[in-house]
Every structure is written in structure tokens, then in C-alpha cells.
Amino acid sequence: MEETSPSHFLLLLLLLPLSMAASDYDTFVHCLSNHSIPQNQISTIVYAPNNPSFTTILQSYIRNLRFATAATPKPLIIITPLYETHVQAAVLCSKLTGKQLKIRSGGHDYDGLSYVSAAGVPFIILDTFNLRSISLDTTTNTAWVQSGATLGELYFKIASISKTHGFPAGACSTIAVGGHLGCGGYGNMLRKYGLSVDNVLDARIVDVNGRVLNRKAMGEDLFWAVAGGGAASFAVVLSYKIRLVLVPETxxxxxxxxxxxxxxxxxxxxxxxxxxxxxxxxxxxxxxxxxxxxxxxxxxxxxxxxxxxxxxxxxxxxxxxxxxxxxxxxxxxxxxxSWIQSVLYWANFDPNNSTNVLLDRTxxxxxxxxxxxxxxxxxxxxxxxxxxxxxxxxxxxxxxxxxxxxxxxxxxxxxxxxxxxxxxxxxxxxxxxxx
CATH class of the missing domain: 3.40.462.20 (Vanillyl-alcohol Oxidase; Chain A, domain 3)
Known part of the structure; x- marks a missing residue:
């Protein structure tokens, strides 16, 4: 029997993680396909480490450089869902393949919890940045906001239709709704209106079994948890229904x-x-x-x-x-x-600037x-x-x-x-x- 040389053995060790990653990717993609996700959609939302866009997507929502080093554990896969069905399939496939699922919206958590796992624990990032729709109803003073929308986008949308409505949340415009409301959400109107979660009326989630549930379907205990209790520990929040608050014109x-x-x-x-x-x-x-x-x-x-x-x-x-x-x-x-100008002021923008700066995710x-x-x-x-x-x-x-x-x-x-x-x-x- 021919012996394996040290150089060949070293090459084998170097290639082993790549082959394992490829295997993880293929298994995950096959699972998504089995859950009725078309191949042309899979190719645009699933990224393996050998994909040229993988590093860009990973780093684009890393807000703390402590977790952007060569030693920082990297995900096996990043999935960037476009539709709720993509989230359902991702939850089920991460469960079936035994991989930890990290949920990232804006990436502003101070210790990288949404995009870093413990050393040696294989994980997948589900990044919600494509899920950013906002639907407002000023007749009922409510809005549905998807988890990937930023606070800046929410404030911009509110101000585009009303001078007397606002929402009590943070000053940083690049924070996303998912993590902010999922963990409490405090801002400069908390003494008047409480935290963001004090103004959450409903939520749509994907639970561990891949079901899409609203507040009534999930029950009050789970709703209580996803509205301020670290939502990603319990479910993937697709969107929140929030109460808009009244603000004076001046x-x-x-x-x-x-x-x-x-x-x-x-x-x-x-x-x-x-x-x-x-x-x-x-x-x-x-x-x-x-x-x-x-x-x-x-x-x-x-x-x-x-x-x-x-x-x-x-x-x-x-x-x-x-x-x-x-x-x-x-x-x-x-x-x-105006209230929206105060949003700019508190975000360290010139209050006389165009509100379009609130849409910048940089x-x-x-x-x-x-x-x-x-x-x-x-x-x-x-x-x-x-x-x-x-x-x-x-x-x-x-x-x-x-x-x-x-x-x-x-x-x-x-x-x-x-x-x-x-x-x-x-x-x-x-x-x-x-x-």
C-alpha cells in the first residue's frame, strides 16, 4: 500500500474544510429545492464561501470590527430571502441539516450575536435585508414593517405621508426594525410613549416548524417573547405591526x-x-x-x-x-x-438636509x-x-x-x-x- 506523503496529508487537511463546506451547501440547496424554492431563486439568495459576493454580503452588515477579523468564525452559508416562503424553507432546512441559524437584520447588536457563533459550532446566517416593505395606515395609526427595514426607512415613510405622526425608536437610522423591536427599542420619545415594543400590536413570524403565525395563531406567550425578549431566540420575525404615535407639527x-x-x-x-x-x-x-x-x-x-x-x-x-x-x-x-427634522438632527445630519439621507444604509x-x-x-x-x-x-x-x-x-x-x-x-x- 502506497504511503501518503506529509505534503499530500497537509493538502488533504487544507481541502477538507472546503469539501465539507461544499457538502453543506449542496445539502442545504437540495433541501431548499425539496421545499419548492425554484433553482433560479436559490442561486440569487444562497451564498457559499466560494461565491464572490459572500464576503461583501457578510461584511456589509457587520457594524463592529471586533467581529470582522480573520479569526472570527464564518458562516457555512448566507441566505438572503426575498419572500416569506424562503424564510420558511431556510428554517426547516437548517433544522433538518442540524445547523444553527443566526438571524440578522441590521447587524447593530454590540457583540455580533446575529452573525457570529461560538467557535466550532457550524452556523448559517439568514439575513433579512431584502425584507423591507413598509405599509402605513394613518386612519388607524398603524403600520406593518418588515424586519429588514431600517429605522431611517420607517421614519422617511412616515414623514412622506404625515407631519403629525412618528414612532418611538432609536436615533441611529441604520438600525433595522427586526433587532430593534425584537429586543426592546428605546429612543428619545420613551418618556412620552415608552419603548418601541410598548407600541407593537402584532407580529408575523416563522416558527421552528416553518409555520407562518400571527399574534392570534402563536398565542400570547410567544408574542410576549418576540416583542422584546430577543425575538431570534424564539422565531424568525417577518414583520411587526406597530402603533404610530402623534407628534406636534413643531x-x-x-x-x-x-x-x-x-x-x-x-x-x-x-x-x-x-x-x-x-x-x-x-x-x-x-x-x-x-x-x-x-x-x-x-x-x-x-x-x-x-x-x-x-x-x-x-x-x-x-x-x-x-x-x-x-x-x-x-x-x-x-x-x-418638524419631527422628521429632529430625526435628522439626532442622527447627526443637518436638519435642513433632504430626508433621503435616512435611506442610506452605509x-x-x-x-x-x-x-x-x-x-x-x-x-x-x-x-x-x-x-x-x-x-x-x-x-x-x-x-x-x-x-x-x-x-x-x-x-x-x-x-x-x-x-x-x-x-x-x-x-x-x-x-x-x-x-
Whole structure:
């Protein structure tokens, strides 16, 4: 018997993963065909690693470069369904072939959960970016939105037919509806209208058995889970029926910055007692970052108070002078605009730009890490000063304080899978980006 040379053995090892991948692809494609997916459709929605478009599709919705390295586990297959029947077949075929199915909509999950699996666990990505239809009905104040649609596309669609409707969701326009609503969804109208999931009325899903179910068919327990409980753990959400909310024709925004030299510690301390108790129309986010004082060259902390007020600037000034005079807000700090312009403003676009920018799915991916906490007791001034010192020492981390209260405190903790309701003053997000 002829012996296998070391070089031949090495070549065999190198080719083995490719042959296994080819086998996985062929088996999966054969299964899709058996579930009545035409071959000409299969060729346009299923991508194996040897497909020239595989890497582009994989990376196009990776928002965190921590999970775009050579060492990051890659999927065996990516499927990009065009129709609900494609999703049904993908669920059944991943089940029949014993492969883990990862559901990706916008890819904004901070730790790559929608497109990375544990080392050694073979997986398939089902990417919903083609499923992006939006159907609005302002007579009933409702909409059906497919999971692959972005928040920007939803906001754009709403504004194209109404100046007095909106939806309470995030500020980042490239986040997709599937992951956002599937895990809660918070934004700058949460004190008025709660989370995104507090405004979900129905859903269409594909369950583990490949059935398309609505709220009535799936039952209240499963509906409860897919509306805020990490939907991809229970089903593939095809679309959500949401409640549109009413917004005034004129809203007001402002951004006021204070450094330590401008009494920032005292102002932040006071913010903790005001932001969750003030008028429900007012949301004042607080950004905290280490920086350098340009005049002295010394390290300092910059605090940015960024607001959306559902009303005009005159009423806003009345509320601020009554509840938060310590900030020193002036009328000239306030900008009146339409709700959709405030969406642009909060997404860091020029509010006078065309709303077409909300349709751009391009996102500058970066290395990042995010974690969150919930505060039920205000941080003392000594505690704040300790935080400032550590931030200036490290130089990089940023904090985002999002106030709760209002509608958030009225919804029972068990009403949705998101339990952080009454008693929480604000949410802290710790953020770190690097090159």
C-alpha cells in the first residue's frame, strides 16, 4: 500500500474544510429545492464561501470590527430571502441539516450575536435585508414593517405621508426594525410613549416548524417573547405591526455643553433629580466625555445635554426654567423644527438636509464595546468626581445617560420582557471606540 506523503496529508487537511463546506451547501440547496424554492431563486439568495459576493454580503452588515477579523468564525452559508416562503424553507432546512441559524437584520447588536457563533459550532446566517416593505395606515395609526427595514426607512415613510405622526425608536437610522423591536427599542420619545415594543400590536413570524403565525395563531406567550425578549431566540420575525404615535407639527431641540470649569458636576448632579420627573414631552440625554481644555491644556470633562421637546420653544423654556434652571438654557439655544427634522438632527445630519439621507444604509464600522447599567439612586457629587477622574485617567471611555420616568414608569415590569420600568432614574451606557 502506497504511503501518503506529509505534503499530500497537509493538502488533504487544507481541502477538507472546503469539501465539507461544499457538502453543506449542496445539502442545504437540495433541501431548499425539496421545499419548492425554484433553482433560479436559490442561486440569487444562497451564498457559499466560494461565491464572490459572500464576503461583501457578510461584511456589509457587520457594524463592529471586533467581529470582522480573520479569526472570527464564518458562516457555512448566507441566505438572503426575498419572500416569506424562503424564510420558511431556510428554517426547516437548517433544522433538518442540524445547523444553527443566526438571524440578522441590521447587524447593530454590540457583540455580533446575529452573525457570529461560538467557535466550532457550524452556523448559517439568514439575513433579512431584502425584507423591507413598509405599509402605513394613518386612519388607524398603524403600520406593518418588515424586519429588514431600517429605522431611517420607517421614519422617511412616515414623514412622506404625515407631519403629525412618528414612532418611538432609536436615533441611529441604520438600525433595522427586526433587532430593534425584537429586543426592546428605546429612543428619545420613551418618556412620552415608552419603548418601541410598548407600541407593537402584532407580529408575523416563522416558527421552528416553518409555520407562518400571527399574534392570534402563536398565542400570547410567544408574542410576549418576540416583542422584546430577543425575538431570534424564539422565531424568525417577518414583520411587526406597530402603533404610530402623534407628534406636534413643531418640536424643539437643543444641545448645551458644560465642562468641569463651567460647574458641570453640580449640573449633572441636579439632572439626576429632574430628567426623569419633568414634563413627559421633554427628553434630555446626557453625554459625558473626557477632553482637553483648549485654553489651559489640562484634562477636563465635557458634558453635553441633548434634548427633544414635543412642543415649541416657548413652552420648553417655561418647563426648563421651572424644573432645570441650573442648566442656564437660553432661547437662542433652542431650534424649532418638524419631527422628521429632529430625526435628522439626532442622527447627526443637518436638519435642513433632504430626508433621503435616512435611506442610506452605509455605516462606518469601528472597533467598539458597549455595556449598560440602570440607576435607581442618584450618584453623589463625590461619586461623580471619582468617575470624572477615572475617565480623564483612561482618556477614552464615554458615558450616555438616558432618563426614564414618564410613560416608562407607568408600564408594569412584566408587561414585556423589558423589566426596567418604575424606580429606574436613568440608564447608563458605557462606550469605548478604538482604531
Amino acid at each position: 418640536v424643539t431641540v437643543f444641545r448645551v455643553e458644560k465642562t468641569l470649569e463651567q460647574n458641570a458636576t453640580d449640573i449633572v448632579y441636579r439632572w439626576q433629580f429632574v430628567a426623569n420627573k419633568t414634563d413627559n414631552d421633554l427628553f434630555v440625554r446626557l453625554l459625558i466625555q473626557p477632553t482637553v481644555n483648549k485654553q489651559t491644556g489640562k484634562k477636563t470633562i465635557r458634558t453635553s445635554f441633548i434634548s427633544l421637546f414635543l412642543g415649541d420653544s416657548n413652552r420648553l423654556m417655561t418647563v426648563m426654567n421651572r424644573d432645570f434652571p441650573e442648566l442656564g438654557l437660553q432661547k437662542q439655544d433652542c431650534m424649532e423644527m 455605516y462606518a464600522a469601528k472597533f467598539s464595546k458597549r455595556k449598560s447599567d440602570y440607576l435607581q439612586t442618584p450618584i453623589s457629587k463625590v461619586g461623580l468626581e471619582s468617575i470624572w477622574n477615572k475617565m480623564m485617567e483612561l482618556g477614552k471611555p464615554g458615558f450616555v445617560f438616558n432618563p426614564y420616568g414618564g410613560r416608562m414608569g407607568e408600564i408594569p415590569a412584566a408587561a414585556t420582557p423589558f423589566p426596567h420600568r418604575a424606580g429606574n432614574i436613568f440608564k447608563i451606557q458605557y462606550s469605548l471606540n478604538w482604531e
